[in-house]
Amino acid sequence: MKVPKRIEPLIDEGMIDEVVRQLMSGKEANVYVVRCGDDLRCAKVYKDAEHRSFSKSASYQEGRKVKNSRQARAMAKGTKFGRKMQEEVWQNAEVDALYRLAAAGVAVPTPYICYEGVLLMELVTDAEGDPAPRLNDVALSDEQAVQLHAEMLHQVVVMLCAGIIHGDLSEYNVLLGQNGLVIIDLPQAVNAAGNLGAGAMLERDVANLASYFGRFAPELLTTQYGKEIWRLYEAGKLKPDTELTGKIALDTRVADVAAVLEEVNLALKAEAARQLFLAGESPY
Numbered sequence: 379m380k381v382p383k384r385i386e387p388l389i390d391e392g393m394i395d396e397v398v399r400q401l402m403s404g405k406e407a408n409v410y411v412v413r414c415g416d417d418l419r420c421a422k423v424y425k426d427a428e429h430r431s432f433s434k435s436a437s438y439q440e441g442r443k444v445k446n447s448r449q450a451r452a453m454a455k456g457t458k459f460g461r462k463m464q465e466e467v468w469q470n471a472e473v474d475a476l477y478r479l480a481a482a483g484v485a486v487p488t489p490y491i492c493y494e495g496v497l498l499m500e501l502v503t504d505a506e507g508d509p510a511p512r513l514n515d516v517a518l519s520d521e522q523a524v525q526l527h528a529e530m531l532h533q534v535v536v537m538l539c540a541g542i543i544h545g546d547l548s549e550y551n552v553l554l555g556q557n558g559l560v561i562i563d564l565p566q567a568v569n570a571a572g573n574l575g576a577g578a579m580l581e582r583d584v585a586n587l588a589s590y591f592g593r594f595a596p597e598l599l600t601t602q603y604g605k606e607i608w609r610l611y612e613a614g615k616l617k618p619d620t621e622l623t624g625k626i627a628l629d630t631r632v633a634d635v636a637a638v639l640e641e642v643n644l645a646l647k648a649e650a651a652r653q654l655f656l657a658g659e660s661p662y
Contacts (some may be wrong), residue, residue: 382410384423387494394421394498401509406565411501411509420487422497424469424565472497475542475567482540483618484533485560502555502562510560513549513590523594529559530587531603534580536618537561538611543568543576547583549590570611577608602626 381389381397388394396413401420403409412421469492476489476499488500502510518526530552537544544551544567551563570576584604592599601624609626610616 382408382423384495385410385412385421388421388496388498391493393491393493394419397421404563406563407497412498414498418501419490420499420501422499424495424497469495469497469565471567472563472565475564478540479537479542479561479564482536484536484540485555485558486564487560487562502553502560504554505556510553510555513552513554513559516554518591518594520595523591524598526554526559527587527591527595527598530591531584531607531622532618533559533561534584534587535607535616535620535622538570538580538607539616539618541570543570543573543580544583545579548586577612580604580608580611 379397379399385394385397394412394414398411398413398418401409401411407422407424410421410423412419473489473492476486479486480488487502490498490500492498504510513526534544534547544561544564546563546566547561551561553560553562568576568579570580573579581604584607588598588601588603603622603624605626606622606624607616610620
């Protein structure tokens, strides 16, 4: 097949010998099966920002670090250099997440190199050696759905304990490989401690899993694992081997309305005093 332009430099450098076929086309990248010596691998070719349909990238990049203040300013201004830096940050986030998650024991493809907008990584296969199917392409029994759902929740917990939230987790970016489930597509991976929307993203990821597996095991549709996992994480009680129940205890404490109103009044008085001070008047 015709070699994609972005893969040409990797062929020139001897990192890829042949493009075998296109494996899939996604919202932020196209994926190809490539031959590297005697091995088949996977080449993820990122799309340019203007051709990418991932519309919420700004919220995912909150909390990500750049090399220096010059790059940060350029990214904020949207200059040509800044857009290039944004693309590098976006692509490097996936590479960094893959290495961190693999070290933490999460099932992800092994990354080899990211070069000129192409991520070369392990090709996940099924028992026959063919490219592994996505969960979306698999029919499950009730028992299989419950088992795989539990396996995915464990992966989510281990990810969170490593400080990472997938941010776009669903049946479309989980592969059913010969050794179990493998999580893919991580350019939007979120730093759990550095993103204000992290909790909502974690809960959405878990809700997506319940929705999919719930097609085969309806009892999963009423579980509340997302809220449970996030509460445990915020309380510093979440560990990779934490046993989950899928339930959360309701807070039955009666609110102290008078105390809340007193705090509000004190805050209002403090703000009024601050405004007088800024205007050059004494608040007393």
